[in-house]
Amino acid sequence: MSVAEKKPAGAAKDRVLSRRGITVTGGFAVAAVLLVLVPSFTDSFYTFVATRMLLLGLFATAYNTVFGFGGMSSLGHAAFFGIGGYTVGIAVTRWDWPPLVVLAAAVVLGAAVAAVFGVMCLRVRGIYLLLLTLALAQAIAGLAFYQTEWTGGDNGIPNIPRDGLPSSVREGDGYYMLTLVVVAVCVALLWMYQRSPLGMSVVGVRESEARMSATGYRTGRLRVVAFTVSGAFSAVAGVLEVYLQGSVSTANMSWLISADVLVFAILGGARHFLGPFLGAVLVTGLEVWVSTYTDRWTTVLGIVYIATALFLADGVLGRAGWAVRTTKSWWEKKSSPGGAAPPGAAADPAGVPAEVRA
């Protein structure tokens, strides 16, 4: 598209937008139908896997509000995930709370603890932020480990009943549907938050904290907000996980979960809203697939980590976008009347059209 072509775009804008709107709406409709139909194609094991993919996807999306959009690499999100889980474990086995109350309590607790994380991390950046969030999460995990009276210590809380849930969504396919609805609502809320002025200003802090603060934004407060939102939704994912598994233990708080979600985000593409979700789905799917061939899944996971670090800095979606751009510019160059591109143009990933260069 040349500069001259861009001018009259105002008139055609509505039409172009609506076409894009149709594509997006259609895409979502197809995706929704497919997601709803998943249980009818799969047996109970794969429905379990699909449920897990959904809730881990939500966790990764929630994580990304701090990581990808907030520009703060946290290594402490296992704490929020685990807090959600332990809320279910303790509230259901001790007081027999109904699921909605449990969910609300988990959201409040997750948000509150995340806000504390955010406040404590105000003065640190980069590697220090990673280590400080790690230390904070380990402190919480230490509570889970040693407050045995409440948490069951190393054994955790087994046999958490699902009696509070309506019987139609208690098991298998029904629970998948429940998870699908909760995850869809949460992801939609996260999307709205991310597109809101508040979410946008958090992105602004990522881009340039100095400029944002010079423009009058309270950047520290925005960082805390990002953590709070992220912690609340991570706790929801933790709640879903424990209702699914029926038990909670210190493994739900292990710092390796924080590392997992970090890798989900990077692998999928942290600059894209749905990238982390995709990352979670890919890694979980790979785990199931590899485990049918070998017991050494952890080794394969290690290889995935190494490959991610070396080749996927901008994630699968980032790579895909790059591939699309390259192909497009190659195609345009090939089909343009002049034909011959200036030397070196093939190496240009941005795909600047030949007319603009000349």
Next chain:
Amino acid sequence: MLTWLTHSVNGLAYGSLLFLVASGLTITFGLMRTVNLAHGAFYLLGGYLAYDLTTNGTDYWLALLAGVLAAATGGMVVERAFLHRLAGSELPQIVLTLGVAYIIGDQILANYGGDPVAPPTPPGLEGPVTIGDWVFPKFRLVMIGVAIALAAVVGALLKYTPTGAKVRAAVDDEEIARAVGIRVPLVFLLVFGCGTGLAAFAGVWGGAFTSLAPDSGFEVLLLALIVVVVGGLGSIGGALLAAFLVGLVDQYGKVWFPEWALFTLYASVAALLAVRPRGLFGKAVFR
């Protein structure tokens, strides 16, 4: 009274173990600014190799040497093959080294199973020492001495030898260091090898102290990371002091309020980092 002495010395001995692990990290992480989460895996690698060799009848010191050399070689391979491509970006480093740690840990699990093993106590250090009424394992006392000696040696090497000067120059300003003829990639390679070698040494000794299991590498790694950061990145004396502090806090936390043991440790570390990110003796925060 004697109980408190025992607790304190126990805490110091555990702190010494942490310093042995952290000494490698102060070099690779504190000095080179390369985050190596596979450090705990190299700790395990050294420990398990020494355990394997000694149970098959190899001389103890030979087994120790083999463990250290294997981990040093492994570390250099990782540095040369992968890590040097990621210089300066912590996040990919974390992901990559975690991947390496997963692979090593899983292979150890596959070969030796999940039950804890313990390399033998170094010959000549078995049994207790008796001072008046006070009885204490000799090995643990020696460990404290070794930690202090190691801190002195590493510190002196970095500060007073030409090699140390080259390392510091390479870290401080890579371009200028290259310009004056220091082979920076080689320096980094060797430094990284020393770091993982030290991890393996700590694994052989620490394994005799606390025993080893495929997942104990991460436990030790986290505490060692904390020691390095609390001490201040790159400060060897700071790491030693932090190691002793962490050892004592851990020991007394377990004695006084066992229900809050890990919480007190990590929460106090977090509080310190929140107000003073550079740690006790660190230079100004980088980045």
